[in-house]
Amino acid sequence: MSNQEQNELESSIYAVKTTANQERAVANLLALAAKKENYDIRAILVPKELKGYVLVETTKFEIVEQAIQGIPHARGVVKGNTKFAEIEHFLTPKPAVAGIEDGDIIELIAGPFKGERARVKRIDERREEITVELFEAMVPIPITVRGDHVRVLSKEERE
Numbered sequence: 174m175s176n177q178e179q180n181e182l183e184s185s186i187y188a189v190k191t192t193a194n195q196e197r198a199v200a201n202l203l204a205l206a207a208k209k210e211n212y213d214i215r216a217i218l219v220p221k222e223l224k225g226y227v228l229v230e231t232t233k234f235e236i237v238e239q240a241i242q243g244i245p246h247a248r249g250v251v252k253g254n255t256k257f258a259e260i261e262h263f264l265t266p267k268p269a270v271a272g273i274e275d276g277d278i279i280e281l282i283a284g285p286f287k288g289e290r291a292r293v294k295r296i297d298e299r300r301e302e303i304t305v306e307l308f309e310a311m312v313p314i315p316i317t318v319r320g321d322h323v324r325v326l327s328k329e330e331r332e
Contacts (some may be wrong), residue, residue, distance in 0.1 A: 183232065184215050185232070185255065186228050186235045186255045186259070187230075187231065187254050188226045188227070188228055189226055189228075189237060189247055189248075189249070189250055190225060190247075191225055191226065191247055193224055195245075195246035196219045196224070196227050197219055198245075198246060199244055199245075199246050199247050200217045200219045200227045202245070203217055203229065203240055203247070204217055204307070206243075206244065207240055210239075212236050212239065212240050213231055213232055213236055214229060214230070214231045214236065215230040215231060216230055216231075216325070218258040218260070220235075226251075226261075227247075234250065234317060236297065237250045268298055269320030269321040270296050270297075270301050270303055270320035273293060273296060273303060273323070274296070274328065275293055276292065276293060277325050277326075277328055278290060278293075278325075278326045278327045278329065279291055279292075279293060279305060279325050280323065280324050281322060281323055282323060282324050283321075289309060290308045290309070290317070291307045292305060292308070293305055294306055294315055297313075297317075300318050301319060301321070302318065302319055302320060303320055304317045305318060305323070
């Protein structure tokens with residue numbers, strides 16, 4: 174296999190600049206265009222953390238440029254490419270308990286105690302659960318809830 178053929182098979186990641194909050198619409202239209210025109214687009218990623226950009230995996234910069242022609246809210250392709258390793262962190266979900274620490278004051282946003290405020294007593298990162306004590310309870314009873322059922326209101330101050 175020649176170097177030229179080897180390069181044809183290797184893909185890179187290109188960033189498409191979009192209008193803010195239109196990333197998903199651009200990605201959907203890009204996927205339709207790729208299918209219709211048979212472009213060699215291997216993947217399209219819309220990371221929540223990356224506002225105003227859609228990541229496209231393909232072999233050539235020109236393919237992305239052609240594919241976004243006529244797509245509303247697609248502003249252009251950022252010059253240069255990136256390797257898969259640089260965007261890999263967007264593909265691994267963060268645990269629901271990330272950023273929550275012992276002593277934090279939280280509000281329950283789901284379940285039977287929705288709307289209640291509580292203090293975090295223990296965190297089980299493996300099971301993505303936290304144990305809290307409700308402020309309004311007559312007797313402090315520890316309650317274990319899923320990490321995605323809480324919202325942090327304030328952090329405990331640490332020295």
